[in-house]
Amino acid sequence: MDTLVSAEWLKQHINDQDLVLLDCTVVTMPNADDPRGLHNVSGRPDYELGHIPNAGFADLKNELCKANGPVEFDLLSPEQFCAAMGELGVGDDSRVVLYDANYTGWAARVWWMLRWVGFDNAAILDGGLAAWTSNGNELSLEPVLRAVNTLTPKPRPEVIADHDEVAASVNDDTVILIDTLPEEFYRGEMSIYPRAGHIMGAVNIDGLSLLDNKGHLLSQDELAAMHGFDHNARIITYCGGGIVASTDAFVLTRLGYNNVAVYMASLEEWTTDPSNPMEIG
Incomplete structure (x- = not known):
């Protein structure tokens, strides 16, 4: 199957x-x-x-x-x-x-x-x-x-990222951090969490953009074009509460990325501590 x-x-x-x-x-x-x-x-x-x-x-x-x-x-x-x-x-x-x-x-x-x-x-x-x-x-x-x-x-504890791993990834160029919220949330123009913006260093792939207008996942070729990363890199996806981030992690896994984790607590946890670095734009 x-x-x-x-x-x-x-x-x-x-x-x-x-x-x-x-x-x-x-x-x-x-x-x-x-x-x-x-x-x-x-x-x-x-x-x-x-x-x-x-x-x-x-x-x-x-x-x-x-x-x-x-x-x-x-x-x-x-x-x-x-x-x-x-x-x-x-x-x-x-x-x-x-x-x-x-x-x-x-x-x-x-x-x-x-x-x-x-x-x-x-x-x-x-x-x-x-x-x-x-x-x-x-x-x-x-x-x-x-x-x-x-x-x-x-x-497999390695498929779940915690706060400390994400914090360490901020200054680690070998780790790819993906924010899967809509662009306006990523840029800090909208937020439903205590602080606006995205985790410092994260790139943005809107999780809903992985789907077509009928709710089906895009073709593998289209999804691959959206994820042009090193297939051996450590990749961590996040969103607000680890839901849409799981969709992107699922897609990454199907694309052959073999070191993917979801930050399950995501911005719901991250934004509550002012010392956690975030950026807008």
Whole structure:
């Protein structure tokens, strides 16, 4: 199984016994009481209104991340994450297909966490839920509960970057730091975090620019042209909370970059400390 599958492929394999299909949707809503002006909520209510048949629900907001961590979507331990995935039916011998209902970032975040715990037999549905419905495929209202399975953690700590590694990268020309937020955020013209701008030395590749107007990833040639880096370099992606950054990390991995990490805490952590260097423009 490729790491990116089409709706056509999924339709052919949706009843395979070893396939675990998971809806990973999180919904972002306006919220005047939040300093950012928005908040993220579980996509479970939308899942219950209609999802791809045989899809379970991977609750990134409430079950796959810490409920009260220092940043939103803070990582569980590898053991806790594997146990949570096991509750969804994911085991060592499973194949997993992930999708969401908006811009692939949520599915990519779960894909990257699976990579972090050493599980490689996972794919993202290209185009997400819209790709499924646009082909005339029906949705289901039936909840899907699978037997609990065992996913053995084999952690790869190197695919997650922490604050200290990012701080060290600021003065290290051998490390490529990629800001995946929109250009106006990168330049400091807009911000929903305590400080505007980008981490000093970072380049900008807007994560949403990786997708076409239907939400499908661009062709490999187009994506390669956007990522003209040394394939052996250490590359760290970040955004606001490690979501869109996971999409770019997924793309980089598919392009053959072999030393990629996501700064999961991203600007949500970085901007709270005035001593962390940032720049505007």
